[in-house]
Amino acid sequence: MAYFLGIDAGGSHCRSRLVDERGTILGTGESGPANTRIGIERLHAVLSEVVQQAISAAGLDAAQAATIRAGMGIAGITRTGMREQLAALPFPFADIIFATDAAIANLGAHAGAEGATLIIGTGSIAEVRVGTTSFAIGGYGFPISDEGSGAALGLSAMRHALRALDGRSEVTALSHAVTAGFGHDTARAVAWMDAATPKDYAAFAPLVMDYAENNDAIARSIVEDAAQHIERFIETIFARGAVRCALAGGLAMRIKPWLRARTVARLTDAIADPLDGALLLAGLSASALPTRKTHVD
Structure with a gap:
């Protein structure tokens, strides 16, 4: 055996x-x-x-x-x-x-055949195989990279929430939900950020998606920005010779409805x-x- x-x-x-x-x-x-x-x-x-x-x-x-x-x-x-x-x-x-x-x-x-996969999870990275050549696109690490990822959604949500606490931007249901975990206390939020990992930020991603789907203005803007990054990822994947592209990752299926129909039409299901x-x-x-x-x- x-x-x-x-x-x-x-x-x-x-x-x-x-x-x-x-x-x-x-x-x-x-x-x-x-x-x-x-x-x-x-x-x-x-x-x-x-x-x-x-x-x-x-x-x-x-x-x-x-x-x-x-x-x-x-x-x-x-x-x-x-x-x-x-x-x-x-x-x-x-x-x-x-x-x-x-x-x-x-x-x-x-x-095992040629093609590309765009992973949208805690981070984001594309892996492309064209013929016998394989290479990655993105994936340089959070926060400099990982565009469109769960960690990126969480980071944007935290930025907005702190600005809302300051009065520099509008308080929305999303910002209130994010800061509630810190007792709406900026100092506690900053202390959390001092030790926060990409996984910690990504834990806010489902919350961001929930509020975006319920028309929270800031949440929608965060998700729409993430979708634009993913669209650009996919365009680059095909421009660099991929014959097909699949999405993978814990956030992939949830973000997919935010992509343009013509982009979704180019995607294939993972085997x-x-x-x-x-x-x-x-x-x-x-x-x-x-x-x-x-x-x-």
């Missing part, structure tokens, strides 16, 4: 999926943030946790676990020296291949999800992939 393990390590969650050569799911795992920004030791701990969860659920012994071929897509792996640090970590596998979380999302979305992409990276045959809904961070 051959075993394949896929891991999708993103800014909000880390997930694992263990399958046999037929693609039958034997075990899964889930934990918290696992991008490289949390530090190599903590990252190793999270990865090890979801690995062990999947192996335990599958009931594999140490000898069987040692035969696993693993593929891991990790957010932030392109940071200088990170691949080398990851390669030096102890994992009990026969083989392991590392890639970005965007790369595995794109592998899954097109079942499989990022964990399936990680399994392809590990060596699983594309013929073993079932169709699953796409969800990444």
Whole structure:
């Protein structure tokens, strides 16, 4: 029996999926943030946790676990020296291949064929494969990048809320809801921001979407601005040679109705999800992939 393990390590969650050569799911795992920004030791701990969860659920012994071929897509792996640090970590596998979380999302979305995937989750990044060449667009990290993402929505909401507290802009239902968590106290909000992570800002994204869908003027403007960034992402993806483009990420389906109809018409549905992409990276045959809904961070 051959075993394949896929891991999708993103800014909000880390997930694992263990399958046999037929693609039958034997075990899964889930934990918290696992991008490289949390530090190599903590990252190793999270990865090890979801690995062990999947192996335990599958009931594999140490000898069987040692035969696993693993593929891991990790957010932030392109940071200088990170691949080398990851390669030096102890994992009990026969083989392991590392890639970005965007790369595995794109592998899954097109079942290993060429195409592009725009991930809109905690952050945002496009992964494009044209022929045998793969490259990323965006994804340079929050707050300088990640346009149209959950973190970007949350940051814009916080900016508006603080201006509203100052009296520099109109108080809306959205601003009131954001500052309510800080007792409408600017000092408490600033203290929160001193330690806030992209995931913390992205936690406001569902709130922003809720109020935008209920016609809060500021929320609508925030979401419309995000949609414009996503539109530009998609235009660039096709301009750079992609033959198809799929959306992925926790925010993707919610932001899709805010895109122009002609943009949506150019998009295709993902064939499989990022964990399936990680399994392809590990060596699983594309013929073993079932169709699953796409969800990444």
